[in-house]
Amino acid sequence: MVKAVRYYSKLGNTKTIAEAIAEGAGVEAVSIADEPQLKTYVDVLYLGGAPYANIMAPELKRYAEDLSKEQVGKVVLFTTSNWSRRTVLALKKILKEKGIPVDNDYFYAHMLNIKGRVAAAQEFGKKTQ
Ligand SMILES: Cc1cc2nc3c(=O)[nH]c(=O)nc-3n(C[C@H](O)[C@H](O)[C@H](O)COP(=O)(O)O)c2cc1C
Structure with a gap:
């Protein structure tokens, strides 16, 4: 079972969660930048990002649009935000729309409780398959 963690993070919150998920999954978290x-x-593929003025970063949108179902078995999403x-x-x-399976289960961390969600993110990386 090959796992990977990819994320886009401007301020570091999603990066912290990505690194915790990656630790649980036993891989490195890599920025799509x-x-x-x-x-x-x-x-x-664990894939995460955050909203900025209601929309995700264009880099992350492009990443998802460029992904093909030949590259991944399935995607597990995570996000951080204010609300x-x-x-x-x-x-x-x-x-x-691209035919890529996405888990219904995803990981969420509020931007004011990133540290408080690290242990849960590690567990999330460990358990989801
Ligand atoms: C310019 C800006 C716009 C934001 N807009 C939203 C928003 O529309 N909705 C929301 O829930 N959070 C919003 N946030 C909060 C971020 O999504 C939140 O801080 C997130 O954890 C940032 O992730 P990052 O640290 O990985 O960049 C905004 C933050 C910034 C700096």
Whole structure:
């Protein structure tokens, strides 16, 4: 079972959660700013980002749009924000339209409780398959 964690983070919150999920999953969290495309097939791709003025970063949207079902078995989403979970919904819509399976279960952390969610994010990375 090959897992990978990819994220886009402007302020560091999603990065912290991505790193916790990655620790649980036993892999490295990689920013899509550093690696704009997957290099090899993964069974489970954890993909996360945040909303900025109601929309996800264009880099993350492009990443999801460029992903193909030949590159991933399925995607598991995560997001951080002040209130909105729309990043999850928007990513799910893009990915499903491409025929990429997306878990209904996703991980959410409020921006004011990132540290308080680290242990749960590690568990999330461990358990989801
Ligand atoms: C310019 C800006 C716009 C934001 N707009 C929203 C928003 O529309 N909805 C929301 O729930 N949170 C919003 N937030 C909060 C961020 O989504 C939240 O801080 C998130 O954890 C940032 O993730 P990052 O640290 O990985 O960049 C905004 C933050 C900034 C800086």
